[in-house]
Amino acid sequence: MKSMLNIKDLRASIEGKEILKGINLEVREGEVHAIMGPNGSGKSTLASLVAGKNFADVTSGSITYLGKNLFDLNPEERSKAGIFLGFQYPIEIPGVTMVNFLKTAVNEHRKHKGLEPLSAKDFLKLLREKKDLVEIDSKLTSRSVNAGFSGGEKKKNEIFQMAMLEPKLAILDETDSGLDIDALKIVANGVNKLKRKDNATIIITHYQRLLDYIIPDFVHVLFDGRIVKSGGKELAFELEEKGYQWIKNQVNGN
Amino acid sequence: MQNEIVISDIEREFIDLYRENRNMFEAKASAQVNKVRKSGIRDFERLGIPGKKNEDYKYTPLQPLFRNGYRKYLEPKKVEFNLAHVFRCDIPTLDTHLVLIVNGFFDKKNGELLRELPSGIIIGSLAAASHEYPELFEKHYGKYASHQDGLVALNSAFAQDGFFLYVPKGTIYKKFIQIVNLLVAKEDIMVQHRNLIIVDDNAQAGVIICDHALTPHSFLTNSVTEIYTAENTFFDYVKVQNEHNNAVQFSHIFVNQEANSNMTSNILTLHGGVVRNNVNVLLNGEGAENNSYGLYLVDQEQHVDNYTFIDHARPNCISNQLYKGVLDDSATGAFNGRILVRKDSQKTHAYQANNNILLTDEAKINSKPQLEIYADDVKCSHGATVGQLDDEALFYMRSRGIPEKEARLIMMSAFTHEIISNIKTDPLRTRINELVEKRLRGELSACDNCAVKCY
Numbered sequence: 218m219k220s221m222l223n224i225k226d227l228r229a230s231i232e233g234k235e236i237l238k239g240i241n242l243e244v245r246e247g248e249v250h251a252i253m254g255p256n257g258s259g260k261s262t263l264a265s266l267v268a269g270k271n272f273a274d275v276t277s278g279s280i281t282y283l284g285k286n287l288f289d290l291n292p293e294e295r296s297k298a299g300i301f302l303g304f305q306y307p308i309e310i311p312g313v314t315m316v317n318f319l320k321t322a323v324n325e326h327r328k329h330k331g332l333e334p335l336s337a338k339d340f341l342k343l344l345r346e347k348k349d350l351v352e353i354d355s356k357l358t359s360r361s362v363n364a365g366f367s368g369g370e371k372k373k374n375e376i377f378q379m380a381m382l383e384p385k386l387a388i389l390d391e392t393d394s395g396l397d398i399d400a401l402k403i404v405a406n407g408v409n410k411l412k413r414k415d416n417a418t419i420i421i422t423h424y425q426r427l428l429d430y431i432i433p434d435f436v437h438v439l440f441d442g443r444i445v446k447s448g449g450k451e452l453a454f455e456l457e458e459k460g461y462q463w464i465k466n467q468v469n470g471n
Numbered sequence: 472m473q474n475e476i477v478i479s480d481i482e483r484e485f486i487d488l489y490r491e492n493r494n495m496f497e498a499k500a501s502a503q504v505n506k507v508r509k510s511g512i513r514d515f516e517r518l519g520i521p522g523k524k525n526e527d528y529k530y531t532p533l534q535p536l537f538r539n540g541y542r543k544y545l546e547p548k549k550v551e552f553n554l555a556h557v558f559r560c561d562i563p564t565l566d567t568h569l570v571l572i573v574n575g576f577f578d579k580k581n582g583e584l585l586r587e588l589p590s591g592i593i594i595g596s597l598a599a600a601s602h603e604y605p606e607l608f609e610k611h612y613g614k615y616a617s618h619q620d621g622l623v624a625l626n627s628a629f630a631q632d633g634f635f636l637y638v639p640k641g642t643i644y645k646k647f648i649q650i651v652n653l654l655v656a657k658e659d660i661m662v663q664h665r666n667l668i669i670v671d672d673n674a675q676a677g678v679i680i681c682d683h684a685l686t687p688h689s690f691l692t693n694s695v696t697e698i699y700t701a702e703n704t705f706f707d708y709v710k711v712q713n714e715h716n717n718a719v720q721f722s723h724i725f726v727n728q729e730a731n732s733n734m735t736s737n738i739l740t741l742h743g744g745v746v747r748n749n750v751n752v753l754l755n756g757e758g759a760e761n762n763s764y765g766l767y768l769v770d771q772e773q774h775v776d777n778y779t780f781i782d783h784a785r786p787n788c789i790s791n792q793l794y795k796g797v798l799d800d801s802a803t804g805a806f807n808g809r810i811l812v813r814k815d816s817q818k819t820h821a822y823q824a825n826n827n828i829l830l831t832d833e834a835k836i837n838s839k840p841q842l843e844i845y846a847d848d849v850k851c852s853h854g855a856t857v858g859q860l861d862d863e864a865l866f867y868m869r870s871r872g873i874p875e876k877e878a879r880l881i882m883m884s885a886f887t888h889e890i891i892s893n894i895k896t897d898p899l900r901t902r903i904n905e906l907v908e909k910r911l912r913g914e915l916s917a918c919d920n921c922a923v924k925c926y
Contacts, residue, residue, distance in 0.1 A: 268870050296872035308867040312885025321881065322871040329872070361885075362867075378871060 218245040221386055221417050222267070227278035229266060236262045236273060238442035244386065244417050251420045251428055251453060254439035255461045260421045261305055263439070264390040268302035269295045282386070296322075297329040299385030299416075303375040303392045310362040315374075318362050319344070319381055326382060347380040351407040369400040376407040383411070388419045393427035405430030425457035440464050481537045482519045486512070489628055492545050496631065501601035504630060507613030511627025518621035527620070530805035530837050531747050531776040536719050539689050541661035545631070547576035550655050570594060570650045575662030575692075576632045578653075585635075590644050592676065593637040597665055600635035607637065611669055615697045615725040615753070623723050626663045626695040633664035633694070638674040640701075647679045647709070647899055652692075654682075654718065659689040666696040670704045670732075677707030679899060684714040692720045700732040702756060708736040709894060711903065712743050713915070716771065719745040730756025730785075737894055739903065740767040740775050741910045747776045754781070754788040761790045766890040768910050770799035779823075780809045783816040786846075792823040795890050797883055797911070798834035808853065809841040816846045823853040828860060828886060883911050 222244040229237040236259045244250055254260050262273050267280060269292035280287040282300065290298060310318070323343070324334040335343065348355055353373045363371050372392050379387055389408070393401055408418060408431050420431060428436075428450065436452040437444045440461075445468050446452065456464070489496075489512050497505050520537060521528045550573065571578040577596030585595035585603060593600070601608050618624040634650050654662065670676055684690050700706045712720060720743055728734055740746050752761045767775040781790045794806050806825040827836045838855035860882050868878035887907050894900040909915045 270866055270870075291875075292866060292869035293872050293874050296870055302870050304867065304870075308861075308863050310861075310864045310867065310882070310885065312888050313881055317881070318868070318871070318873075321873050321877060322868075325872040325874065325877070382871065 218247055220245050221283060222419075223279075223281040225279050225281075227263075227266070227280060228276045229262060229273040230276055231262070231273045235276075236442055237266075239278070240439075240442075240444060242437065242444065244419060246417055247414045248435065249412070249418045249420065249431060249433045251422060251433040251436045252439050252444075253422055253425070253436060253453065253456060256423070258439045259442045260439055261390055264302060264388045264419075264421055267295075267388055268292060268300060293325070296382070296384075297326055301379050301382055301384030301387045303372075303379060303387065303389035305391040305394065307363045307366075307371040307375055309364045309366075311364045313362050315358040315360060315362055316344070319358070319378065322378075323381055343381070347377060350410055351377045351380050352403050353377045368395040369397065372396055372404055373400065373407075376404050380407060380411055385416050386419070387411075387416070388421065390421045391423060392420070393422055393424065401427060402430060425453045428453045438464055440468055481534065482515075485625060485628075486516060488543060495545065496629075500598065500631065501605055501608060503605065503608040503612045504598075504601050507627050508630065510613075511618065511624045511630070514618035514624035515621055515628055518618075518624060520621050520625070527778060527807065528747075530803075530807075531745065531774065533622075536691065536745060539659055539691065541659050541689065541691050542656075543629075543661050544574055544576075547578075547632075548574065548656070550574065550657075570634050570648070572632075572634055572650065572652045572664055574654060574656060574660060575664035575694075577634065588644075590642050591639045592642060592644055592648070593635070593639075594648060595635055597633040597635045597667060598631060600637075600667070604637070607669060608667075611697065611699050612667055613697075615699065615727045615751075616695050616723065617725065617751070620723070620749070622693055622721055623695055626665060626693050626723070629663045630665035630695070633666040633696075635666070636668045636676075636678065638670045638676040638706075640671040640673060642671075642674045642676070644674075644676045645896075647677045647707070647896060650678055650680045652680065652682045652694075653685055654690045654692070654714065655685040656688055656690075657686070661691040661693070663693045663695075666694065668696065668698040668706075668708075670698075670700045670706045672701045673703045674701070675705040677896065678709070680708075680710045682710070682712045682714055682720065684718045687715065687717060689717040690714070690719065692718070692722070694721070695723045696725070698724065698726045698734070700726070700728045700734050702729045702731055704729075704732045704734075706732070706734045707895065708734070709899065709903070710736070710738045711741060711906065712739065712746055713741045713906070714743045716742075716744045716773065718743050721747045721749075723749045724751065726750070726752040726761070728752065728754050728756065728759040728761060731758040732756065733760045735762040735893065735895075736764065737890065738765045738777070739890075739907070740765070740769070741906060741915065743773060743775070745774045748778065750777075750779045752779075752781045752790070754783050754785055754790065757785050757787045759785070759788045761788075762893065763790070763792045763794075764890050764893050765794040766887055766907070767794075767796040767798075767804060768887070768907070769796070769802035769804060771802060772800070773802045774804065775802075776805040776807075778807045778809075781811070781821065783810070783812040783819045783821060786816050787818045788816065789820045790822070793890065793893075794825045795827070795886060796836065797828045797830065797886065798836055799830040801831070801833040803835045805837045805839070806855070807839045807841070810843070810851065810853070812842075812844040812846050812849050812851065814845040817848040819846060819849040819851070821849070821851045825855045826886075827855075827857045828883070829857060830860070880908075880911055884908055887911070
């Protein structure tokens, strides 16, 4: 299978403090990877760097995406190249309606592919289809982006945007946090329905429970800026059972 | 000291010009206009042009703005311009009730001096109306515009023409009446038009006023508009200022609201060199409600200064003020909002907010709320914010494929939306929204200068 994302010896610091201490990760088409780890291990920093948020200084290493140096692309170019970040804390944008926001985004993607902008009618049709797919409340699209949405609505909205943009590589940053079991199922269903042979998903999570619904091909444990353990889906269960202390002890050699 | 000599020269020039032309002014105008004129020149001689020490004009030094050697037209000059050209962007629903004011004088190109619409509304030239309706002028003209500001006194002294609007008792007029102020000349000129709006009991109406400069010359406008809204009235006042960098505009609005009247003003400053808007509202009857909104979009070296004064002179009145601005490049701005709640004005609700976005480090805004509250059972609030565009929101949009420039535009138009959404009539709101979007994109063209596109 074709390699999509290749992270090599990635080191990054925030205000002089090293957060990522040499990450190596390869994701190929059709794969689902889960990155698990305790708070502060560097999960969100890694996700943000792939999406193009420059709050950390990359001190060494590389990220290659479909053969391109990702650092040469700005966030919007990365999006149009097929990278999608599901935010841990989706941003509220009062005054900007979901419809306007999505229409602009979808048409920018189309422009990039050399396609005409969607007509109002076709856009609304697409909107309806994707709403049904991810089971989100149809009223959400007439509201301002995330403004006044509940925690669950915000997370579902991320999956909805993912459905609209059909990314090649989706990174879902703690999309399961703060969700009740029904919302969790809806989110997981959405991700599963959007899975194709030629796309890939990275699920970043603290807990194993999302992985009851989305079966990963690979599980990586991120601890103190390094991937300290990788394995199949059984690693998630092991981690859930033994807790992060088990990893800490292993790393510290106890 | 040299500075002061120059100032007094400018003032002297006005006073001399007045004396030379006084007979002509008085011969043409009606008694009430001349009565106000006399007190105008007296007050101007005493006050002059507000100087550096005047706190109300702290952020907009006026004297330098008068030093341009503007010609002052004391009678309408024949100017060649093609009306069809001006309105080439005409839209099919063009309202025929359009008033044209050219260089401060009512222009007959678009109709007779005074017209009575089928609804009974009277609209036309202020000069003509002052002769035709002396009793209305005696009651209202010069009664609301205060000469405490030397610029207002100056306008009263020189006032000759402008527009007049009378909405008779009980008349409900749902369309907007459009007034277009055009500046068009072959030299630099100063104009001082004077307008009067009377909305009688139980009436409902709205005006949209568009200011445009058609030639690239320097212009200075010093206009005064008096608005009287009687009991149980609804009145909307929308003003779109779309001139150019060489245009200076002082616009003074004086509103007198009687009991249970509801008045909303929207002042949209899209383009101008120096713009100063004074909105003075007297809530003179119980149950009156005033909404004052403003939006200013400035860039380059432009300067915009909004001053509001809401006088809660009676109990149980409501006032809302919201002014928002986006300042780019080296643009500067000021907002000075004064609310006065008098001693017996219990149960007053008075709210004020001023929000600004500065797009560069060089752009500057001074925001100054002034609340004077002498009653004890009132609800008042004020707030001012100055900020930048939210970086987190910009990144969020970019991460969805929206280019940074577009993301910024989307956020700016979201910011302005709150003001525009207060324009209640839909075709007008949509038109204004389009103009604002174009302005934000830097695409406001000569074609869009055409006022009739507003409606």
